[in-house]
């Protein structure tokens with residue numbers, strides 16, 4: 001399903017015309033509303049990446065949602081992840097991976113699950129936390145390539161987007177959920193995951209520090225563990241002494257590669 005510019009115009013117009021027919025006077029702000037939403041749609045390549053149920057239909061390297069400067073209502077189709085968690089999620093004890101997360105109800109494919117929340121660190125600081133790296137999530141530009149490649153593997157048919165030049169920008173960022181976080185910190189890795197991580201911007205414009213939003217990539221039945229692919233590179237994770245660290249993967253998938261890193 002495709003959403004063009006016209007759909008957004010209609011969507012905002014529908015809201016505006018209701019108000020307009022009640023107030024019976026021109027509304028300058030409404031024109032601005034339309035323009036703002038159209039700008040947000042343009043930033044997404046002219047499409048709304050979500051359907052009317054708020055499920056993602058166009059995974060992208062980066063999704064722009066409407067933000068605080070847009071005058072559209074909270075129900076705008078370009079405000080999904082910022083509305084927060086919709087499903088009743090449960091933290092449960094797994095057999096071999098300590099705590100994990102599952103949903104009490106079924107989840108339709110493309111649904112937003114939760115954000116990976118934590119302390120925002122520059123990579124240099126994250127590297128200093130080498131001995132305590134269980135909850136680190138590498139984000140931003142450096143992550144985009146891996147994300148896009150991962151998504152195209154997981155979602156055949158997804159067009160790889162043209163990467164934007166970032167003018168040699170090298171600062172990378174990491175989210176550390178070790179001390180501060182939400183339920184996202186308990187979601188385990190699987191080699192056959194049912195979630196994937198999507199970069200989203202809505203409350204600022206800095207592409208180096210997008211929100212990391214987890215979405216369902218399948219219809220997920222109730223009580224099935226929620227997992228995403230951590231995308232570690234094998235033999236690239238090192239301890240404080242520079243030695244290669246190895247961690248066995250216990251995801252239990254028939255496609256398991258045997259190691260997390």
Ligand SMILES: C[S@@+](CC[C@H](N)C(=O)[O-])C[C@H]1O[C@@H](n2cnc3c(N)ncnc32)[C@H](O)[C@@H]1O
Nearest residue numbers: 097098099134135185186187188189249250251
């Ligand atoms: C972000 S935490 C996930 C939640 C964690 N299970 C807990 O109880 O807090 C990541 C850590 O969970 C464990 N883990 C996650 N997925 C795993 C897997 N497939 N196999 C083995 N350990 C896993 C590893 O220790 C990993 O460093």
